[in-house]
């Protein structure tokens with residue numbers, strides 16, 4: 001057996017759109033290799049969404065439906081995916097480079113004693129029929145083309161870097177509901193589910209991001225208010241996340257989210273290469289910084305040289321006077 005497997009990430013019965021992008025890429029790779037494209041879906045009461053994976057390109061969907069799989073447990077999920085891979089012997093397994101995918105893929109790679117390439121922006125097949133994983137390296141200054149000697153090749157792929165997938169309702173495939181050994185005790189116990197406000201920065205059209213120019217964690221409220229009035233989301237540079245001022249979902253940059261909004265407002269962010277790697281493709285970039293030599297001004301379309309504690313309250317006041325919020 002051989003094939004390409006795409007891990008279908010779902011949350012509460014809703015498939016993460018990165019999985020459709022992966023299926024579209026997986027289809028391309030499977031066709032070049034002349035193998036089948038499988039998708040693997042884990043969860044509880046998820047059988048009814050399996051056909052979506054066929055519409056986006058899968059030939060066969062393996063569904064593991066069990067109450068114990070309702071909440072993501074990386075060890076339990078790893079065990080099932082690794083067992084499936086041992087049986088199917090795929091050439092390639094793809095995961096989204098989401099927080100869930102980033103936590104699951106390395107565990108599967110270790111279980112299968114193979115390599116992992118994280119944060120790919122493309123997957124190709126070269127003339128010799130080898131799988132080539134493409135990812136930025138050295139904070140995006142070079143593009144690395146990586147081949148893995150061991151099989152399966154495992155990669156996480158960033159969300160929204162592939163061309164938009166096509167949904168074809170005419171496609172037919174097979175849905176196989178599998179009975180699997182689901183580990184009872186993995187040592188992980190979910191004590192309480194706390195629902196944070198969901199942030200999908202990669203989908204946001206407007207982002208107001210803050211950096212170390214902020215003096216206190218509570219000042220993020222000012223950034224939130226500006227984002228709210230503009231109908232956008234709040235982003236942050238890594239130091240604010242590392243300090244625990246804001247959750248990791250808000251981080252923009254090389255080791256965070258890569259975003260391409262229509263408007264990006266950088267407040268008190270210097271513009272390090274690692275930060276720019278996550279936002280330099282934004283359509284319009286506005287920077288507010290007291291230091292006229294801050295590198296962020298080199299990539300910005302509009303620059304405000306000034307203290308964010310003076311500029312942002314004025315912007316908020318202006319937007320309110322225009323009847324926004």
Ligand SMILES: Cc1cc2nc3c(=O)[nH]c(=O)nc-3n(C[C@H](O)[C@H](O)[C@H](O)COP(=O)(O)OP(=O)(O)OC[C@H]3O[C@@H](n4cnc5c(N)ncnc54)[C@H](O)[C@@H]3O)c2cc1C
Pocket residue numbers: 210211212213214236237238239251252253254255256257267268269270271272273274275278288289290291294306307308309
């Ligand atoms: C492997 C690795 C991965 C990394 N990944 C990321 C990543 O994903 N994302 C990321 O952001 N960083 C990342 N970093 C960290 C990165 O190198 C920088 O340290 C970070 O981006 C700096 O954040 P900053 O711009 O908020 O802070 P600083 O560089 O300290 O800049 C603060 C800016 O605020 C301005 N300022 C100060 N006061 C005011 C004021 N009152 N009004 C207006 N402006 C003001 C200053 O002039 C300055 O330009 C990574 C680093 C490494 C080594």
